[in-house]
Amino acid sequence: MAVTRSGPRVNFAAPRGFAKTFKSKFKETLFPDDPFGGFRNEKPARKSFKTLQYFVPVFEWFPKYNFSKFKFDLLAGITITSLAIPQGISYAKLANLPPIIGLYSSFIPPIIYAVFGSSKHLAVGTVAACSLLLAESIGEKVNVKENPDLYLHLIFTATFFTGIFETGLGFLRLGILVDFLSHSTITGFMTGTAVIICLQQMKGMLGLKHFTSKTDVVHVLKAILHNRKEWKWECFLVGMAFLIFLQFTRFLRNRKPKLFWVSAVAPMVSVAVGCIFAFFAPVEKHGIQIVGELKRGINPLSLKHLNFDPEYLPATIKAGVVTGLVAMAEGIAIARSFAIMKNEQIDGNKEMVAFGFMNILGSFTSCYLTTGPFSKTAVNFNSGCKSQMSNFVMAICMMLVLLFLAPIFKYTPLVVLSAIIMSAMIGLINYNEIIHLFKVDKFDFCICMAACLGVSFLTMETGLILSVGLAILRGLLYVARPATCKLGKIPNSELYRDMEQYPDATGVSGILALQIGSPIYFANSNYIRERTLRWIRDEESLSNSKSNTVEHVLLDLSGATAIDMTGIETLMEIRRILTARDIKFGIVNPRIEVLDKLTLAHFVDIIGKDSVYLSIDEAVEACQFSLETAKQDDDAS
Amino acid sequence: MAVTRSGPRVNFAAPRGFAKTFKSKFKETLFPDDPFGGFRNEKPARKSFKTLQYFVPVFEWFPKYNFSKFKFDLLAGITITSLAIPQGISYAKLANLPPIIGLYSSFIPPIIYAVFGSSKHLAVGTVAACSLLLAESIGEKVNVKENPDLYLHLIFTATFFTGIFETGLGFLRLGILVDFLSHSTITGFMTGTAVIICLQQMKGMLGLKHFTSKTDVVHVLKAILHNRKEWKWECFLVGMAFLIFLQFTRFLRNRKPKLFWVSAVAPMVSVAVGCIFAFFAPVEKHGIQIVGELKRGINPLSLKHLNFDPEYLPATIKAGVVTGLVAMAEGIAIARSFAIMKNEQIDGNKEMVAFGFMNILGSFTSCYLTTGPFSKTAVNFNSGCKSQMSNFVMAICMMLVLLFLAPIFKYTPLVVLSAIIMSAMIGLINYNEIIHLFKVDKFDFCICMAACLGVSFLTMETGLILSVGLAILRGLLYVARPATCKLGKIPNSELYRDMEQYPDATGVSGILALQIGSPIYFANSNYIRERTLRWIRDEESLSNSKSNTVEHVLLDLSGATAIDMTGIETLMEIRRILTARDIKFGIVNPRIEVLDKLTLAHFVDIIGKDSVYLSIDEAVEACQFSLETAKQDDDAS
Structure with a gap:
C-alpha cells in the first residue's frame, strides 16, 4: 500500500553523466587541494605567469624579497652550515661513502631547492635513515671494500632513480602514495632506525676496525662482542665525553628554547675541538681513527659515472624507489609540520617535484640522496629563516668550505662523528609517542612495533614492508568489515x-x-x-x-x-x-x-x-x- | 563563550575497554553470521550435539530424512549422474588427464560432500575453468606428453593442497578472502575462460592431432591455422551436428523451463549416440578420434602418488591455492544463489571446510579438483532434489558405472566431448551482464574486462591477478579519497x-x-x-x-x-x-x-x-x- 507523504522528498534527478562524475572524481583523486583554483578566472598572460610561479616558487617569493629578510636568512644559513658539515661527513660515513660526498651533498641540492621548493623553513641535507637504507640495499649487491668505485657509482645511480621517481610522482600528482606511510609506520621506522644506528656507532665509539655490514641488532651486537679485543678504552672515553657534551646542549635547549643555537652549533664545536685535539695529540697511536684526506674543490661532475648496467639495475631502481619513498615521507611531513606552525600551506606534490629535481641534479654532481632532515630544518626554523634563501646561503657557505677549508676536516676523529650521530639518534627515539599509541589504538601500536622491531631485528626494508602491509590490511579490514x-x-x-x-x-x-x-x-x-x-x-x-x-x-x-x-x-x-x-x-x-x-x-x-x-x-x-x-x-x- | 544547550546531548561515557572492543571486532571480522548464536543458552550435552550438527550437517538433516524426500533425491541423483559422465570425461580431457579420472572424481567427493556440506542443492563435480587452470599451471612445469605419470601425480598433489588450503581457510573463518573476488572479476574471468575453452575445443571439432599447450587466444588461433592440413571436415560436421543439437535443447529449456530435463540428459544422449555411431561405423578411418580404453573398477588409492618433491612443490602449492580460490568462489557463489531462491542460508566458511575435505580425500583416491559446478547444481535443483542425499545417489550410480559400464564409453568420439564442452561454455558467456556493468559502473567494467582480456590474451592467472589488483586498488581509492x-x-x-x-x-x-x-x-x-x-x-x-x-x-x-x-x-x-x-x-x-x-x-x-x-x-x-x-x-x- 502506498503511503502519501508530505514534506521534503529524496531528489530523484536523472543520474549525472559519466563524463561529469569521472572528471570530478579524477580531480578529487589527484588535485584535492585545487592548486589552480586561485587564478582560474585571470587573463591568459597573468594566468601563465601565475602558473610559472606555481611551478617555480622562486618567482613568487623573490620579487617580494628584501634586505631585512636577508639578514635573518644569512644568520640561519650560516647556522645550518655549521650543522651541515658534521652531519654531512657523519652520514656519508654511515652510507659507507667518502666523507667529502656528504659535503658535496650540501652544496648543489640546496640551490635547486631554493628555486623549486615551496617550504620556507625546510633545510636540505642528507638523512641518517636513508643513508643507512642505501648502504644496506647497495651493499647487498657490491662489497664496498672490494669495489668502492662501483659502490659509489651505484649510489649515484640510486640517487638518480630516486630523483626520477620523486619527480614522476609529483608530476603525476601521486602524493597519495606517501599517504600510505602512516604516522605509526614512520614513528616505528624512525625509532627502529635510531636504535640500530646508535648500535652501529659503537663501531666508532669503541674504535673497532672489523665490523659487520648487516644492520640488525643481533648481528651488530655479535660483531661488537666478537671483536672485543679491538676495543679501545681511550676512544670510548673521548666518544662519551663528546656524547655527554652534545646531550647536555640538547638538554639545555629543551629547558630554554632560546638557547637552541647552543645545540645547533654544538656538533660543529665538537668537530672543531676534535680536529684541534687530533692535530696536536698523537691520537692515532691510541687507536683513535681520523677521517683522512679531504680534497679541496667543489663537486666534480658524476654524470658519466651513472651505472645502468642491467646486472645492477634492479638493485639500484629498488634502492632508489624505497629510499625515495622514505625520504619524501620524512621531508614532506617535516615541511608540513613547520608550515602548520606558521599557518602556511605545503603542496606535497610540488615538494616532491622539488626533491626530485634536487636528487636528479645531485646525482649528476657527486651528491647522494638529500631530503629535508628534521634536525637541520628545526635549526633553520629556530634561527628565524624567512625564505628559501637560507638554503642558498648554506650552499654558498658550503662552497667556500669546499674551496678553502675542506682539508682542515681531515683531522676529524671518527669517534666524534659517532658521538654526533648517536646524539641525533637518541633524540629520535620517541617513547612517549609509542606509549600514547598503545593507550589510544592497539592496532596502530602493532603497526608501529612491526616497523620498529622489523627494522631492528630483520632489515630496514622488511620492517617498512611489514608495517605498511599491516596498515593496508587494516585499511582493507575497515572496508571489508x-x-x-x-x-x-x-x-x-x-x-x-x-x-x-x-x-x-x-x-x-x-x-x-x-x-x-x-x-x-x-x-x-x-x-x-x-x-x-x-x-x-x-x-x-x-x-x-x-x-x-x-x-x-x-x-x-x-x-x-x-x-x-x-x-x-x-x-x-x-x-x-x-x-x-x-x-x-x-x-x-x-x-x-x-x-x-x-x-x-x-x-x-x-x-x-x-x-x-x-x-x-x-x-x-x-x-x-x-x-x-x-x-x-x-x-x- | 560557552553556549548553554538543552535537549539531548552526546553521550560522553568512558571509552569501552580494549578487551571489549577487541572481542567485538574479532567476532565481527571472523564470525559475522554468529554461527553459535542459536544455541548459546542450551545445556552442555545439547550444546555439544548442536555443535556437532553444526560442523557435520549430515547429523542435522539425516535424522529428519524420510522416504518421500528420498524419491525426489533418487530422481535428481540419477539425472545428475547422466550429466556427470559426459562432463567428467570432457573436463578431464580439458585438464589433459585420462578420462577415467573425471569419472572417479564424481564418486568419492560427492559422498564427502553429502556428509559435510551444508547446501541442499549443490551437486559436486569438476569444473571447466579450474581444469584448464590446473592444466596450465602444472603444464608449465611438466610436459604431459613426455611424462604423463608425473603430470598426473602433480595434479593430485595440487588437489591435495587445494583441499588443505580450503579447509584451513574455513577453520580460520577466512571466508573474507573469497569476498575479494568481486562479482565483476568473476564475470570477466568466466567470460574469458569460456572464450578460450571454446577456442581450444576447435582441436576436437577439427580433429587436430597437433596443438599448442598455451591457452591464450593468439597462440590457439595460430595453432588452429598452422595445422590446417590436419582439418577433418567429417569430424567438423559431426561436431557441429551435436553442438546444434545441444544448443537446441538449451534453447528449449530457456523457452519452457519445465523441459529442463531435456537439456540435462542431452549430453548423455549425445555420448550414447556417439558411442553407438562409433561402435558400428568405421569412424577412425575418417579421422574421428575416440576416447580409448577405460578400465573397469572403482578409484584406486593415489595417496602414495602425492609428490612433495621440492622441485615441483612451489608449482603445486601455487596451482592448488589459485585454483582453490577460484573453485571456492564459484562453488560458494552458486550454493548461495540457489539457497536464496529457497530462502535458506549458506555458511561460506562451513562450505569451505566441506570442499576442503572433499579435495583432500579426493586427492587420496585418484580424483582431481572438484567443487560445485553451475550446470550440475542447476540440474540438481530443477530435478527437485531435497537434500544432500542426491549427491550420495550420484556417487552410488557412478560406482555402478565404474564397476560395470565404464568400458562402454571407450567409443565416445572426442568430437562429441568437444561439442558438449563448447555448448556449456557458450552458455557462460554473459554479454548482458557486461553491458549492464558498462552502463552502471565504468570502473567495474574495467575490472571485468581486465579479467576477461587478461585471461583471453595473457594467461588465466595473470588475468585473475590483474583484475583482483584493480579491484583492490579501487577499494583503497575509496578509502583514500x-x-x-x-x-x-x-x-x-x-x-x-x-x-x-x-x-x-x-x-x-x-x-x-x-x-x-x-x-x-x-x-x-x-x-x-x-x-x-x-x-x-x-x-x-x-x-x-x-x-x-x-x-x-x-x-x-x-x-x-x-x-x-x-x-x-x-x-x-x-x-x-x-x-x-x-x-x-x-x-x-x-x-x-x-x-x-x-x-x-x-x-x-x-x-x-x-x-x-x-x-x-x-x-x-x-x-x-x-x-x-x-x-x-x-x-x-
Whole structure:
C-alpha cells in the first residue's frame, strides 16, 4: 500500500553523466587541494605567469624579497652550515661513502631547492635513515671494500632513480602514495632506525676496525662482542665525553628554547675541538681513527659515472624507489609540520617535484640522496629563516668550505662523528609517542612495533614492508568489515542514533533501522548481507510475542559514500530475502553517488520510489502508518 | 563563550575497554553470521550435539530424512549422474588427464560432500575453468606428453593442497578472502575462460592431432591455422551436428523451463549416440578420434602418488591455492544463489571446510579438483532434489558405472566431448551482464574486462591477478579519497543534506557544515585536511562581503566509522589551523568507536565538550547563537 507523504522528498534527478562524475572524481583523486583554483578566472598572460610561479616558487617569493629578510636568512644559513658539515661527513660515513660526498651533498641540492621548493623553513641535507637504507640495499649487491668505485657509482645511480621517481610522482600528482606511510609506520621506522644506528656507532665509539655490514641488532651486537679485543678504552672515553657534551646542549635547549643555537652549533664545536685535539695529540697511536684526506674543490661532475648496467639495475631502481619513498615521507611531513606552525600551506606534490629535481641534479654532481632532515630544518626554523634563501646561503657557505677549508676536516676523529650521530639518534627515539599509541589504538601500536622491531631485528626494508602491509590490511579490514549499528530514537527529539552508544534511545516495535557506514562494494557486500540478516534474527529472538516480529527493515545509507555492482546485487539480494519473509525493505538518505548508481541499475524502480526516504524519522513514520493500517485491516476482517 | 544547550546531548561515557572492543571486532571480522548464536543458552550435552550438527550437517538433516524426500533425491541423483559422465570425461580431457579420472572424481567427493556440506542443492563435480587452470599451471612445469605419470601425480598433489588450503581457510573463518573476488572479476574471468575453452575445443571439432599447450587466444588461433592440413571436415560436421543439437535443447529449456530435463540428459544422449555411431561405423578411418580404453573398477588409492618433491612443490602449492580460490568462489557463489531462491542460508566458511575435505580425500583416491559446478547444481535443483542425499545417489550410480559400464564409453568420439564442452561454455558467456556493468559502473567494467582480456590474451592467472589488483586498488581509492560534501538545510525541515544533491538546500552564512563518509585514517587524512581547507577557501571566495566569511566549521562525523592515530592528529591539525584563522571548529555526531578514541587521545578535552554536537541542526543553532551574540557585542562596542 502506498503511503502519501508530505514534506521534503529524496531528489530523484536523472543520474549525472559519466563524463561529469569521472572528471570530478579524477580531480578529487589527484588535485584535492585545487592548486589552480586561485587564478582560474585571470587573463591568459597573468594566468601563465601565475602558473610559472606555481611551478617555480622562486618567482613568487623573490620579487617580494628584501634586505631585512636577508639578514635573518644569512644568520640561519650560516647556522645550518655549521650543522651541515658534521652531519654531512657523519652520514656519508654511515652510507659507507667518502666523507667529502656528504659535503658535496650540501652544496648543489640546496640551490635547486631554493628555486623549486615551496617550504620556507625546510633545510636540505642528507638523512641518517636513508643513508643507512642505501648502504644496506647497495651493499647487498657490491662489497664496498672490494669495489668502492662501483659502490659509489651505484649510489649515484640510486640517487638518480630516486630523483626520477620523486619527480614522476609529483608530476603525476601521486602524493597519495606517501599517504600510505602512516604516522605509526614512520614513528616505528624512525625509532627502529635510531636504535640500530646508535648500535652501529659503537663501531666508532669503541674504535673497532672489523665490523659487520648487516644492520640488525643481533648481528651488530655479535660483531661488537666478537671483536672485543679491538676495543679501545681511550676512544670510548673521548666518544662519551663528546656524547655527554652534545646531550647536555640538547638538554639545555629543551629547558630554554632560546638557547637552541647552543645545540645547533654544538656538533660543529665538537668537530672543531676534535680536529684541534687530533692535530696536536698523537691520537692515532691510541687507536683513535681520523677521517683522512679531504680534497679541496667543489663537486666534480658524476654524470658519466651513472651505472645502468642491467646486472645492477634492479638493485639500484629498488634502492632508489624505497629510499625515495622514505625520504619524501620524512621531508614532506617535516615541511608540513613547520608550515602548520606558521599557518602556511605545503603542496606535497610540488615538494616532491622539488626533491626530485634536487636528487636528479645531485646525482649528476657527486651528491647522494638529500631530503629535508628534521634536525637541520628545526635549526633553520629556530634561527628565524624567512625564505628559501637560507638554503642558498648554506650552499654558498658550503662552497667556500669546499674551496678553502675542506682539508682542515681531515683531522676529524671518527669517534666524534659517532658521538654526533648517536646524539641525533637518541633524540629520535620517541617513547612517549609509542606509549600514547598503545593507550589510544592497539592496532596502530602493532603497526608501529612491526616497523620498529622489523627494522631492528630483520632489515630496514622488511620492517617498512611489514608495517605498511599491516596498515593496508587494516585499511582493507575497515572496508571489508564496516561498522553497522541499530538505530533508536533519542527521547524528546527526532534524532535516531546508535542504540549501543545511546542506551536510552528506543527502537520502534516492528521496525528495524540499521546504519551502514562505508562504501558498499565487493569486499564487504557479503558481510553486509550476513550482518543485516543477523540483526533481523537478533531482533526476532529478542521479541517473544508474535506481534513484535520485524515487519520493516530500513537501511540508513547516509554513511555509504559509494556502491559498486556487487554492492547493488547485494541490496537486491537482501530485498529478495526480505520479500520472501514478508518483510518490507526501505533505504534512507542515499547519497548522490549511490543514488545515481541505484537509479542506473533500476534498483530504485524495483523497490519503488516510495521506499526511498530522506530521513529515518520520515521512514519510521511511514512504516508506522502502514503497520497501523495493516492492524486495522486485520481487526476489521 | 560557552553556549548553554538543552535537549539531548552526546553521550560522553568512558571509552569501552580494549578487551571489549577487541572481542567485538574479532567476532565481527571472523564470525559475522554468529554461527553459535542459536544455541548459546542450551545445556552442555545439547550444546555439544548442536555443535556437532553444526560442523557435520549430515547429523542435522539425516535424522529428519524420510522416504518421500528420498524419491525426489533418487530422481535428481540419477539425472545428475547422466550429466556427470559426459562432463567428467570432457573436463578431464580439458585438464589433459585420462578420462577415467573425471569419472572417479564424481564418486568419492560427492559422498564427502553429502556428509559435510551444508547446501541442499549443490551437486559436486569438476569444473571447466579450474581444469584448464590446473592444466596450465602444472603444464608449465611438466610436459604431459613426455611424462604423463608425473603430470598426473602433480595434479593430485595440487588437489591435495587445494583441499588443505580450503579447509584451513574455513577453520580460520577466512571466508573474507573469497569476498575479494568481486562479482565483476568473476564475470570477466568466466567470460574469458569460456572464450578460450571454446577456442581450444576447435582441436576436437577439427580433429587436430597437433596443438599448442598455451591457452591464450593468439597462440590457439595460430595453432588452429598452422595445422590446417590436419582439418577433418567429417569430424567438423559431426561436431557441429551435436553442438546444434545441444544448443537446441538449451534453447528449449530457456523457452519452457519445465523441459529442463531435456537439456540435462542431452549430453548423455549425445555420448550414447556417439558411442553407438562409433561402435558400428568405421569412424577412425575418417579421422574421428575416440576416447580409448577405460578400465573397469572403482578409484584406486593415489595417496602414495602425492609428490612433495621440492622441485615441483612451489608449482603445486601455487596451482592448488589459485585454483582453490577460484573453485571456492564459484562453488560458494552458486550454493548461495540457489539457497536464496529457497530462502535458506549458506555458511561460506562451513562450505569451505566441506570442499576442503572433499579435495583432500579426493586427492587420496585418484580424483582431481572438484567443487560445485553451475550446470550440475542447476540440474540438481530443477530435478527437485531435497537434500544432500542426491549427491550420495550420484556417487552410488557412478560406482555402478565404474564397476560395470565404464568400458562402454571407450567409443565416445572426442568430437562429441568437444561439442558438449563448447555448448556449456557458450552458455557462460554473459554479454548482458557486461553491458549492464558498462552502463552502471565504468570502473567495474574495467575490472571485468581486465579479467576477461587478461585471461583471453595473457594467461588465466595473470588475468585473475590483474583484475583482483584493480579491484583492490579501487577499494583503497575509496578509502583514500572519501567523498566529502557541504551540507545545507532543506527548506521546511530540520534536515541537512548534500547541497550538490539537493540544490534547494541552503547554507547558513558564516557556518560551513561538511560531511565525511569514511573511516578517517592514515590513507585519507592528508586528503581530508586538504579538502576541508579547500571547502573553506571555496566558501570564502564565494562570499564577497566581509561579514560573510566562515566563522564556524562543523564536521559531521556520522559517516566516519573509525579513526586511527593519524586521523586524530589530522583533526588536531585542522583545529590548530582553524584556530589560527579565528575559525571555530566543532564535530557532530561522532560514532561510538570514534568518540572512544577521541576521548582517549584527549581530543574531546582539547576542543571542549561544548564543541561536540549530537546533530547538525543543534550545532548550527549553537553557532548561530554565538554569531549573534558576537555581533551584538560588536554593535554595543
